[in-house]
Amino acid sequence: MPEIAVERLSKRYGETLAVDDLSFTVEAGRVTGFLGPNGSGKSTTLRALLGLIRPTSGHALVLGRPFHELANPVQTVGASLDASDVHPGRTGRSHLRTLSAAAGLPNSRVDEVLDMTELTPARDRRVKGYSMGMRQRLALAAALLGDPKILMLDEPANGLDPQGMRWLRDILVALAGEGRAVLISSHVLSEVEQTVDSVVVIGAGRLVMQGSLQDLIAGDQRPALVRSPRRDELRELLEQTGASATVDGRSDRMLVHHASLEDIGLLAAKHGIPVFELTRAVSTLEDRFLELTGEGGNVR
Amino acid sequence: MRILRSEWLKAISVPTAWILLGTMVLIEALAAGLVTGLVDVKELRGRDPASLLIGTPLSTVLIFTLGALLATNEYRHGTANQTFVITPRRERVIVAKLAVGLVIGVVSALLYITVNAGLALSILSNRGVPVDGDLAVNIYSGVGVGIVLGCVFGVALGALLRNQVLAIVVGLVLFLLRGVVALFIGTTVGKFFPGEALLALQGTPTNENLLSQTDAGLVLAATCLALAIAGVAATRYREIT
Numbered sequence: 166m167p168e169i170a171v172e173r174l175s176k177r178y179g180e181t182l183a184v185d186d187l188s189f190t191v192e193a194g195r196v197t198g199f200l201g202p203n204g205s206g207k208s209t210t211l212r213a214l215l216g217l218i219r220p221t222s223g224h225a226l227v228l229g230r231p232f233h234e235l236a237n238p239v240q241t242v243g244a245s246l247d248a249s250d251v252h253p254g255r256t257g258r259s260h261l262r263t264l265s266a267a268a269g270l271p272n273s274r275v276d277e278v279l280d281m282t283e284l285t286p287a288r289d290r291r292v293k294g295y296s297m298g299m300r301q302r303l304a305l306a307a308a309l310l311g312d313p314k315i316l317m318l319d320e321p322a323n324g325l326d327p328q329g330m331r332w333l334r335d336i337l338v339a340l341a342g343e344g345r346a347v348l349i350s351s352h353v354l355s356e357v358e359q360t361v362d363s364v365v366v367i368g369a370g371r372l373v374m375q376g377s378l379q380d381l382i383a384g385d386q387r388p389a390l391v392r393s394p395r396r397d398e399l400r401e402l403l404e405q406t407g408a409s410a411t412v413d414g415r416s417d418r419m420l421v422h423h424a425s426l427e428d429i430g431l432l433a434a435k436h437g438i439p440v441f442e443l444t445r446a447v448s449t450l451e452d453r454f455l456e457l458t459g460e461g462g463n464v465r
Numbered sequence: 466m467r468i469l470r471s472e473w474l475k476a477i478s479v480p481t482a483w484i485l486l487g488t489m490v491l492i493e494a495l496a497a498g499l500v501t502g503l504v505d506v507k508e509l510r511g512r513d514p515a516s517l518l519i520g521t522p523l524s525t526v527l528i529f530t531l532g533a534l535l536a537t538n539e540y541r542h543g544t545a546n547q548t549f550v551i552t553p554r555r556e557r558v559i560v561a562k563l564a565v566g567l568v569i570g571v572v573s574a575l576l577y578i579t580v581n582a583g584l585a586l587s588i589l590s591n592r593g594v595p596v597d598g599d600l601a602v603n604i605y606s607g608v609g610v611g612i613v614l615g616c617v618f619g620v621a622l623g624a625l626l627r628n629q630v631l632a633i634v635v636g637l638v639l640f641l642l643r644g645v646v647a648l649f650i651g652t653t654v655g656k657f658f659p660g661e662a663l664l665a666l667q668g669t670p671t672n673e674n675l676l677s678q679t680d681a682g683l684v685l686a687a688t689c690l691a692l693a694i695a696g697v698a699a700t701r702y703r704e705i706t
Contacts, residue, residue: 217550242550244547251542254481
């Protein structure tokens with residue numbers, strides 16, 4: 166049984182269909198990236214999983230049950246939906262103590278999670294004086310209070326500096342290594358691409374793809390960048406095979422679509438055409454992500 | 466018990482709660498001290514004792530606001546997300562908030578009575594102004610009950626409306642626009658409204674258009690109970706977005 170199972174989930178707010186027949190699963194021992202542009206339905210899905218909103222149809226299940234039916238929700242799921250969800254007048258420690266008291270946990274657990282998130286030196290400062298990075302750490306500390314089997318974090322990398330990103334990456338990978346299921350949402354793939362093992366990509370509330378990070382990369386359709394002194398001759402040959410090419414002014418470069426690097430190389434060799442460069446056009450995984458989700462075109 | 470402890474910690478861990486309580490104490494000390502200490506003794510003897518002993522309705526308003534903050538802070542600062550993830554049975558959270566509101570109301574009422582009665586009665590005694598003991602007990606117990614119910618009223622209204630500004634404005638209108646309701650809909654029905662009931666509860670100079678002190682307490686308590694039930698139901702079924 167998967168730790169998290171979203172089954173044909175839909176959520177409608179008036180005329181807006183925020184989540185549309187969405188299904189995916191999250192397994193233990195992995196960091197799963199829940200990716201999609203802003204407004205694609207990620208937060209709505211997480212809220213449905215946490216029982217904060219009711220699905221219009223379908224199911225959002227944790228360990229096979231709706232959240233409110235869990236025997237011990239605190240030790241099952243730790244969640245952070247927004248790092249700003251804290252009263253600015255409380256200190257970091259008093260914020261966590263209000264939560265640990267509700268969960269029936271000892272105060273010593275508060276000190277433990279403060280240590281884990283490296284917030285101990287700031288524990289008695291009011292949260293209004295915290296930086297965004299510190300608030301993210303406090304949100305993670307709150308999620309870790311019950312030592313849960315499952316972590317759900319909404320945009321945990323928001324506002325983190327490079328050092329904070331590395332820290333987050335290390336701690337999430339370590340937590341998944343302990344056998345926990347970690348689900349982190351993001352609209353910026355580069356924030357999580359070094360952290361996640363698998364991805365669930367959504368756009369306009371619908372599933373775009375679910376698979377490993379490699380699956381996401383494997384479907385790459387970026388054009389090939391070719392440099393040749395006999396560019397136009399090679400272009401004609403490629404177009405005869407069904408590929409298409411766009412030339413780059415008067416230079417020796419062109420971008421070739423619908424042809425593999427291998428096919429281009431073999432064709433050039435067969436006709437004795439010298440090739441100075443043959444590579445995928447410079448692009449990032451981010452482009453692939455945007456390509457899949459419609460480059461924001463699906464954003465409501 | 467653990468939810469109750471959590472809600473108590475929430476209440477006492479924000480500076481606003483202490484500021485509101487401190488303001489109430491200061492206002493009551495000033496009101497009691499200035500009225501009984503500065504007014505001419507002859508005039509004091511001629512005045513209705515109730516008008517000397519009652520501080521200001523502002524105390525009830527401050528404690529009502531404190532109660533409303535207990536409930537609405539969860540939504541204003543987004544802590545409702547964590548609260549209802551840790552305690553999915555939301556009605557327990559609201560019941561705990563109401564209980565904490567009751568305790569804070571009692572503490573506030575005791576503070577009020579200690580400060581106001583302590584100052585006013587000792588100054589009046591020193592200045593040779595007689596005060597009817599039974600009347601004083603009657604007045605202070607009425608005001609105390611009003612403060613307690615005011616706090617619970619705030620929690621219940623906040624739980625129902627969840628918007629902080631809206632809850633406080635609606636509460637202020639209900640409490641402070643005394644007489645306006647009665648003016649528009651008539652005293653027969655108007656006297657049952659919170660502002661009128663609170664006025665009657667404080668035992669202010671006899672007004673035949675108001676309920677008796679006991680009836681006013683019962684009406685205000687029933688209003689709090691109705692609001693609390695509505696607040697629990699609304700919280701249970703609403704979506705936390």
